[in-house]
Amino acid sequence: MEQGLGFQGKKKSYRERYFEDYQTVKVPANNKKGFRMEYRYIGKYKEWFIKGRSLQLYKGLLAGIEILSSAVFLLAGLSETAFTTQKIAGGFGAMSVLCWLMEIGGLIWFIASARPVKELDYTEIDRLIRGGSVLRAMFLILSVLGGIVGLITAGAVTWPDILTAAGLLMSAAGSIAIWRLYGNLLVRTLDRNEIQ
DSSP: OOOTTTTTTOOHHHHHHHHHHHEEEEEEEESSSSSSEEEEEEEEEEEEOOSSOOOOHHHHHHHHHHHHHHHHHHHHHHHHHHHGGOOHHHHHHHHHHHHHOOOOEHHHHHOOOOEEEEEHHHHHHHHHHHHHHHHHHHHHHHHHHHHHHHHHHHHHHOHHHHHHHHHHHHHHHHHHHHHHHHHHHHEEEOHHHOOO
């Protein structure tokens, strides 16, 4: 069993996991010692690809969906309607903002990343995109349900409220689309000697 899982040994910190794939090497230098110590990455790399399509076009598609989803989210969330003043809708909406930031951060990192990336970087990008998009969609759906139920019990549902709820659901659909499209990407593991 791998260390850090189950009951065999203590869990490694992020710093320990990060530096376990590095090796210290002496490198010639113009100083009193004649050398300096340098860390070299010796771990594995991960590379995304998709059969029959360009990865850059795929990244552009994901960016476009995120921009559209974010614009709809901001328009709906910042509208001044009775829906947006519901406490339960606002609470779940605030939690969805944190997940939205995770999703955006993961996508920016993924889009800007060189090919291939270090294994630990891949893991972090994967967690941010998958986790952020699923949680964001879930919180937006709960926000809409809570807001609509609150308005129905108050007997005050109006067209602007319905449009706000529809906008939030469209934004949630955008996050689900990002999760699905990112999940379609294939990943291969490469050794250090396969890269150079």
